[in-house]
Amino acid sequence: MTQAAFGPKLATVLREGYTAKTFRADTIAGLTVAIVALPLAMALGIASGASPDKGLITAVVAGFLISALGGSRVQVGGPTGAFVVVIFNVIAKHGYDGLLIATLLAGLILILAGVFRLGQIIKYIPHPVVTGFTAGIAVIIASSQVKDFLGLSVDKVPADFIPKWQAYLGAIPTISAATVAVGIGALAIIIALRKLAPKLPGFLIAVLVTSTAVALLKLPVDTIGSRFPDIPAGLPMPSLPEISLAKINAVLPSAFTIAFLAGIEALLSAVVADGMAGTRHRSNQELIGQGVANLGSALFGGLPATGAIARTATNIRSGAKTPVAGIMHAVFLLLFILFATDLMAFVPMATLAAILFMVAWGMSEYERFLALLRMPNSDRSVLLLTFGLTVLVDLTVAIGVGVTLASLLFMARMAETVEVDASGKQDPDLDSEDLDQRLALPEGVEVFRINGPFFFGVAGELLDTLRRLGAAPRAIILRMRLVPLLDASGVQALEEFIRQARIAGAKVILSGVQPQPRSMLERVRLGDGFGKVFYAADYADAQSLASSLLDEKSMPDRDGEEDE
CATH class of the missing domain: 3.30.750.24 (STAS domain)
Incomplete structure (x- = not known):
């Protein structure tokens, strides 16, 4: 293993010399990211079919390990929207222990991918495939929040997209006006702050305002406390789930999906961070750090984790210089878990639904999606097929079919570019191609x-x-x-x-x-x-x-x- 490919960036930073000025900048950035991550982690935990504390545990444990052991200077990790669909399905089919086993296996897969230097493979995933399944996940996330945003009375929401919407349409008469008002109010606050004061933590302000309004006005809306009355405070002791060969075989396909998503999102986020901060990440070390973080998250009962593009961008804009900023973000979230967990009970479910609507909107990358629709039929077909399969069938199927179709179409286009000239004439332009272009x-x-x-x-x-x-x-x-x-x-x-x-x-x-x-x-x-x-x-x-x-x-x- 060479130092160029491996070695945590935190170690590099400490060797270079770490000053008090840098620590102040990292601490401020870490606090800012923690404020953004707090409501988001709770919302993602609930949307995944778990509970808000699971999202916070993931943000603390995995966020700490990704920054401490990863290959990027400014990457921030934790639960993300890309996992919501997969986690929800794994919990529904195999229970929470099944999810923990799948996360442990995914962590091992990521570590092996890093050790065997597979960090560059991300470059060969066709862009229409990435955009298609990301937009598909965004649609699924938004759809999963309709019940809480409208306050619908639905005993059990189906997992599949079309039956889910059929259940929603059947429950329209049960819409709660108070719940809708809270959800719309939260959305309005977030959107207004993004336009008028983008540096303020819109998610957290929406949570604080709507929670206060619900408590003071005693509005009849569902809250985290009414949905999850027994949320534990603090971090649990690490432990292993009950593992058997049968359970491993059952969740192994989901483990590969989790590892694939974690690897793609982490490396994409690291590339974005490089562009914003002028740094250069180590892709193989990043995969190893992500793998260890998923192992740690599973041991503490958390969810799968990866690099979070929005939180990483916030970290950079807030002045982060080193991985210490990501570590401090985890420390601030841990303080909340230890001393302020009871405050979660007042947060309206409609507000978390509004937050996830905004997350889904950001994931959709609608401008890039529309740009790809202007591309030739081959690229457009890959985009729409991947998007449709993600929403209507399965994420794993969508990725497999999308990559396969993109590869076949690419080979077909390459064949069309080969021209056989039977005239025997040489290309004069090629002969004149200079041998030393630097003259x-x-x-x-x-x-x-x-x-x-x-x-x-x-x-x-x-x-x-x-x-x-x-x-x-x-x-x-x-x-x-x-x-x-x-x-x-x-x-x-x-x-x-x-x-x-x-x-x-x-x-x-x-x-x-x-x-x-x-x-x-x-x-x-x-x-x-x-x-x-x-x-x-x-x-x-x-x-x-x-x-x-x-x-x-x-x-x-x-x-x-x-x-x-």
Whole structure:
């Protein structure tokens, strides 16, 4: 194991030297994230078919371990919406002990994935598949909260999507006006604060306002206390569930699903964190940290956990510098569990439903979903099929079918790009391709040649190469004349590369772009007339354009973090 691939980032930070100033910044960030995570953890615990304390236990134990042992400097972990569907189904089929066994197995799978260096596989998951099942999960989460938001009297809500809505429609006469008022009030508070005062903790303020209103006005609405009257205070003692070979076989498919979701969301969150904070995560160490965190969560009776994109972004915006911020977030949540658990009893269920509506809305990534609908039929088909199977059938089936279909369509498109020329003539353009593309390259300009189809994994290689250069160049030329195909995943990868380059203060020039890739880029507003990227007809024009751009007003340089 090399240090470049393994080793917690916390250890790296401590070796570099940790100051009191940094600790203050991390503590403030940790407190801010804890305020955001508190109502969210309770809501996710309930939505998963467990109880609010299970969500808080997960946020404390897994949040601590993910920050302490993970491969990202600013990642924050805990329960997330992606797990809600899987957890609910596992508990319904195998009981809570079955969930704990599945979580333990998922933790072991993640550790093995990290040890065997599978952290880069995330780059090869087609983007339409990720967006499709994420949007599908968002629909399922929102649907699961309709009963509590409207105060419907339904003895048992079916697990499947269509029967669930049939039960809701049949119970419409039982809608509670007081419950709906509380839910709408909570939604209004959250949305208003996001627009008017986005730095304030909207979720927590909604909880405090609606809980106070319900208590003072004595409104007849369901609360956490009425639904869960015996919530224990503090952390339980760690223990193992009763494990047998039969139970392991029964929950093993769910364990792989949990591990898959945890790995995808954790690494996606780490990539987002790198883009925001200018850091670089260790993907294999991140998987190991996530695995240990899931083992720890299961031992304390918690839920599956992974990196949480929204909480990680909040952590960065709040000034977090190191993994200590994530650790402090767990410490503040632990203090709440130890000394303020009784306050949970006053929280209305409708408020938690409103919070989860907002979580589902954020997960839906509707803008990206709509952008993918503008893609060719192949990418659109993968997106809609994955989305439909996630909502109507099963998450595991949706991922498997989506990845398989995307792979088959990709191979079909690749076959179409192969041209057999029987004329015996050589390509004069290929013969004239210069062997040393750095000759006459202006100072402050970097160049990359892409040869072949541009897919999701290429951007990571480009970004890694860019980071190894040290000081960021002022302009980057991407030579794309030999790129015959650009699909939706490739577009997303190129968008990310351009975004990272702009953050670093570099302008991007695309040279010799063929018609199909150019058409795909125009669909996502990366065409020639949108001002985000420059186009050149060939490499000579790109060099001339780069020189003219450097002659303009000085562009800011930003050194990327030189990380292990």
